[in-house]
Amino acid sequence: MEKIVILTGAGISAESGLGTFRDEGGLWTQYALEDVATPEGFARDPVLVHEFYNARRAHAAEAVPNPAHLALARLEEALGGEVLIVTQNVDGLHEKAGCRNVLHMHGQLDRALCAGCGHRWEAPLEMSVEDACPACGARAVRPDVVWFGEMPYHMDRIDRELAEADIFAAIGTSGQVYPAAAFGQMAGAYGARTVELNLERSAASEDFGEMRHGPASKVVPAWVEEVLGV
Incomplete structure (x- = not known):
């Protein structure tokens, strides 16, 4: 076989x-990828990044x-x-x-990743900078998605x-x-x-x-x- x-x-x-990413009206025409899809963007403005992925997660959950x-x-x-x-x-x-x-x-929108210890778990529909890793307690929670440069x-x-x-x-x-x-x-x-x-x-x-x-x-x-x- x-x-x-x-x-x-x-x-x-x-x-x-x-939505696709590079077509007219695609996601990268609405957001700068360096702001929402890079480790540097997350370090600079984690609230914006969480808001972006929360919206994508909710949209994907309904699709x-x-x-x-x-x-x-x-x-x-x-x-x-x-x-x-x-x-x-x-x-x-x-x-x-x-x-x-x-x-x-x-990676996957419905998974969360601790940037501190590497622990992964099922993500809630909404994530925030206040979330703590269930394994180590660090407030270093991010979406378990691969960003540019990773x-x-x-x-x-x-x-x-x-x-x-x-x-x-x-x-x-x-x-x-x-x-x-x-x-x-x-x-x-x-x-x-x-x-x-x-x-x-x-x-x-x-x-x-x-x-x-x-x-x-x-x-x-x-x-x-x-x-x-x-």
Whole structure:
């Protein structure tokens, strides 16, 4: 049975009402990333950062999976452990759709992290600078998300999975954020068949052997049916 590794980005959640980052009207046009998505921004104004992520957390909690998320859950259910989803998203919609084999390389909105001792726990809907770590008591609580300048999670395992993949698909990604932007090239060099499923060409499209362009809710279910031979 073929091993499939799938990278997902903000584009797969756009049709669930969660904004992408770099499009007109996207999150980075409303906030300066250096203010809300860097360790330095958090040190400078933790209240602003908590307000930003509290709003994102509440929005994500209300969002529901769209046909693209549900199609990947169907693929995983049919093929079991041969499907791994590596997501840049922090919204939890893959799990809501029923996926179990998910690596969150950029963390999760519904998790909290102590910047002091490294303890992690389930985040409340609203976090504040007054929150104390349940393990060490330090008032150094932050969202468990990877900010610019920080190392993404699970990179050693992701490297191993890319090396073993027979098929690598990138869905809804801009191809602008490294190291994820290099995954298509890496998987192809290891011998995987590579496919990009995106609204339009990305900055990394040339790294893929095949491209499917259109809304994720259309192109992803169609691709899954093709893989499953439906």
